Amino acid sequence: MGKVKMTSSEAFVETLVAEGIKYAFGIVGSAYEDPLDLFPDAGIRFIPVAHEQAATHAADGLARVTGKPQMCIGQNGPGAANFVSALVAAYWAHSPVVAVTPETGAVGIGTGGFQELDQMAMFEKQTVYQVRVNLPQRMSELTRRAFYMAKNFNGPTQLNIPRDFFYGDCPDVIYETPVIKRGAGSMEDLENAAKLIIEAKYPVIVSGGGVSQANAIGEVQALAEYITAPVTNSYLHNDTFPASHELACGPIGYCGSKAAMRTLKKADVVIALGTRLGPFGTLPQYEMVYWPENAKLIQCDTNIAALGLSKNADVYSCGDVKEFAALLLKRVKELAPGLEKKTDRVADVQKEKKTWGTEIDEWSSSNQSNPMHPRRFHKEWTRALPKDAIVATDIGNNSSMINAYLKFEGVRQHISALSWGNCGFAYGAALGCKIGKPDTPVIAFQGDGAYGISGLSEVMTAVREDIPVIALVATNDEWGAEKKNQVDFFDNRYIGTNLPGNPDYAKLAEDMGALGIRIDHPDQVGDAIQTAISSGRPCVINAIVQGGKEVLADPFRRDALNMPLRYLDKYAHLNAK
Numbered sequence: 001m002g003k004v005k006m007t008s009s010e011a012f013v014e015t016l017v018a019e020g021i022k023y024a025f026g027i028v029g030s031a032y033e034d035p036l037d038l039f040p041d042a043g044i045r046f047i048p049v050a051h052e053q054a055a056t057h058a059a060d061g062l063a064r065v066t067g068k069p070q071m072c073i074g075q076n077g078p079g080a081a082n083f084v085s086a087l088v089a090a091y092w093a094h095s096p097v098v099a100v101t102p103e104t105g106a107v108g109i110g111t112g113g114f115q116e117l118d119q120m121a122m123f124e125k126q127t128v129y130q131v132r133v134n135l136p137q138r139m140s141e142l143t144r145r146a147f148y149m150a151k152n153f154n155g156p157t158q159l160n161i162p163r164d165f166f167y168g169d170c171p172d173v174i175y176e177t178p179v180i181k182r183g184a185g186s187m188e189d190l191e192n193a194a195k196l197i198i199e200a201k202y203p204v205i206v207s208g209g210g211v212s213q214a215n216a217i218g219e220v221q222a223l224a225e226y227i228t229a230p231v232t233n234s235y236l237h238n239d240t241f242p243a244s245h246e247l248a249c250g251p252i253g254y255c256g257s258k259a260a261m262r263t264l265k266k267a268d269v270v271i272a273l274g275t276r277l278g279p280f281g282t283l284p285q286y287e288m289v290y291w292p293e294n295a296k297l298i299q300c301d302t303n304i305a306a307l308g309l310s311k312n313a314d315v316y317s318c319g320d321v322k323e324f325a326a327l328l329l330k331r332v333k334e335l336a337p338g339l340e341k342k343t344d345r346v347a348d349v350q351k352e353k354k355t356w357g358t359e360i361d362e363w364s365s366s367n368q369s370n371p372m373h374p375r376r377f378h379k380e381w382t383r384a385l386p387k388d389a390i391v392a393t394d395i396g397n398n399s400s401m402i403n404a405y406l407k408f409e410g411v412r413q414h415i416s417a418l419s420w421g422n423c424g425f426a427y428g429a430a431l432g433c434k435i436g437k438p439d440t441p442v443i444a445f446q447g448d449g450a451y452g453i454s455g456l457s458e459v460m461t462a463v464r465e466d467i468p469v470i471a472l473v474a475t476n477d478e479w480g481a482e483k484k485n486q487v488d489f490f491d492n493r494y495i496g497t498n499l500p501g502n503p504d505y506a507k508l509a510e511d512m513g514a515l516g517i518r519i520d521h522p523d524q525v526g527d528a529i530q531t532a533i534s535s536g537r538p539c540v541i542n543a544i545v546q547g548g549k550e551v552l553a554d555p556f557r558r559d560a561l562n563m564p565l566r567y568l569d570k571y572a573h574l575n576a577k
Contacts, residue, residue: 003171009035011140011170012161013042018176019147021071023047023062023435025055029075031102031163047435047465049428050457052079056086057428057454058435059097061392065412065436067213069096069150076103076163077115084122086428087156089420091126094213094303096150099123099158103132106162119160128155136168148177154213154302182302184327185319193298193315194331196269200296202345203229204267206252206281207240208321210274210301212411216322217241220273223329228342229271230349232260235281236393236403239414240274243407246346249353252290253281255403255553259356261290263349268292272299272313274321276306278419286554300324360404369521371546374398374474378405380525381472381543386441386533390415390433394426394446397480398545401553402445424453430469431462441470441533448475448502455540456508462538463513470532471540473505476547484552489563492549509540520544 006014012035016024024039025047039046049055052074059070074080080101090097101123103109104116123130129149133142139161146159184190197203211220217240224231224247231241235253242248250257252264264270270292275281277299282291297313304318317324332339366373378398382405385391391406392415393399399417408414415433417425430444446455451473462469483497506516515537517528525543532539555561 003173005171008136008139008168008170009038009166011172012143012166013038013044014174015140015143016044016071017042018174020068024071024073025049025058026073027052027055027075027079029079031076032073032166034166049461051454052082053086053424054428054431054454054458054461056083056090056097056099057425058432060086060090060093060095061415061429061432062436063095063097064093064415065390065433069098069147070432071098071100073100075115076101076119077117080119081117081122085422087123088126089417089422089425090156092418092420094154094209095156096154097156098146098150099156101158101160102163103160104162105164107164109162123158126156127158128153130158130160132160133162133165136165137170139165139170140172140174144177152180182320184323185300185317189315189317190324190327190331193317193328194335196296196298196315197227197271197332198336200269202266203227203269203271204264205229205231206234206270206272206275206277207231208234208273208275209237209240210321211240212237214274214320214322215411216274216325217411219322219325221245223325226329226339227332228345230263230345232264234275235278236416236418237414238406239408239411242409244409247349249349251403254285255400256285257356257404258286258359259352261285261288262352265290265292267295269296269298272297273325274301276301277310279310280419282310367522371476371544372520372522374401374476374545374551376522377474377525377543377545378402380522381529382406384526384529389413389441389443390437391443391445392426392430392433393417394450395421395423396447396450397484397553398447398474399445399450400481423450426450427455427458427469427471431458431467434467434469443470443472445472447480448473448477449479449499451505459509459512459514459538459540468536468538473540473542474545475502475505475542476545477502478547480547480552483549484555485561487549487552488555489561491567505540505542515539516542518542
């Protein structure tokens with residue numbers, strides 16, 4: 001195929017089409033209005049948001065539920081700068097987001113012109129690849145490269161384009177870039193892993209985000225069943241193994257399942273699949289040290305930089321977790337044909353789950369109303385979710401607490417802020433999720449603090465663009481996670497953590513054209529969820545829940561805080577106990 005004569009704007013847009021881009025999230029800006037004018041004819045729907053952070057989160061959410069690269073685009077300078085925080089969330093989620101950042105004209109770079117900013121430096125540490133288009137003639141080539149690197153390095157990239165380069169000539173060939181297969185990794189590593197598993201007395205699988213991304217639940221389940229290995233979900237990846245399976249234990253890590261952590265503690269071999277074993281998924285929780293330090297560790301991930309990052313493994317495999325799990329099972333079967341099901345191990349899992357279930361039910365048994373006890377609220381709304389629902393979760397006390405309640409059967413259903421932990425993630429991500437899965441209920445769960453950062457303003461985006469996302473807001477008039485630190489470390493001195501005077505978010509939603517529902521009794525929760533789903537409209541459920549130190553979860557960063565010296569004498573008698 002020969003080169004086609006076109007402008008660089010046309011080359012840019014045609015390359016987007018070749019890469020399968022159907023949506024672009026951003027705020028309109030003069031820096032890219034020439035290619036923007038071509039979007040409708042190219043079949044690309046531009047979705048204007050209230051803030052560029054939400055644009056990046058939406059592209060991230062769409063990328064996570066589809067598994068394909070997505071894009072956000074904004075005005076040069078302040079618009080591009082607003083992408084930064086959200087792009088870090090995509091980086092730690094290994095989400096292929098392409099951030100298109102038009103910049104000041106090439107002739108004016110370095111002169112301090114209007115909205116000029118060094119846009120390359122600020123994205124350097126949170127992208128897997130970045131490039132500045134240096135000639136209009138290279139527009140399609142370098143646009144292709146940004147998408148190629150995003151999908152093959154499984155992370156965000158930055159495509160930086162001087163705004164005047166949209167007006168040059170770019171004769172080129174347009175085509176879609178490939179996804180390069182990784183395979184199962186080294187066969188020697190796989191052989192060593194199989195031998196460790198056969199010799200294990202109590203193997204446990206940690207199923208990470210890579211399992212969801214690779215659609216590898218079937219392979220992981222088959223492996224777990226053959227070797228009778230209990231399966232735990234890695235931190236904030238509750239969608240990586242069917243929750244109803246007899247070997248499923250739930251998530252490890254902050255505010256997770258005690259059954260999962262107590263089970264993992266018994267392991268003599270840990271099989272970590274598609275996970276870097278990050279700190280919040282391995283640090284002590286519920287005053288329990290649950291990581292089995294003497295256990296052998298097998299770790300498989302496509303990203304070589306993730307291997308050995310947090311834990312030293314006995315066997316590493318840099319490969320596709322789906323292919324690795326399938327070949328590992330095949331080799332285990334060859335070495336140990338007809339392996340018998342360990343019914344005592346299954347019974348042990350059931351016992352741990354029953355014990356944990358009884359405990360968390362007791363925590364969640366309150367019937368109080370106006371406000372509801374948060375744990376009872378979480379029990380009710382997660383129980384009301386349809387089987388296929390997608391839940392985008394924010395950061396904060398209540399958003400962390402629900403880690404123990406969320407249960408999923410399939411992949412790409414739990415979309416979270418992960419270890420970047422930026423408030424305001426959930427609603428923007430939910431917009432992208434709903435666009436990618438229009439027939440699936442999508443819930444954005446946030447506390448009132450995080451909702452005020454992004455959800456409140458982006459409801460108008462959902463209304464204007466007819467994106468029926470359901471915002472579920474836990475309103476307790478506080479920044480709960482930080483308040484817990486002030487309870488435990490700062491003598492109950494509340495500075496900046498109270499949020500008195502919140503409006504009724506349900507009424508505000510109605511004023512913006514969405515459906516608004518206010519709930520303050522546990523008996524209302526299930527009906528509210530069903531009403532919101534069946535309405536087919538953007539909806540905000542304002543849930544009035546109890547705040548204060550009596551209901552707060554464990555401190556989020558006990559590992560990073562110490563009681564100041566000025567309080568030590570006052571609490572010396574407690575420390576002595």
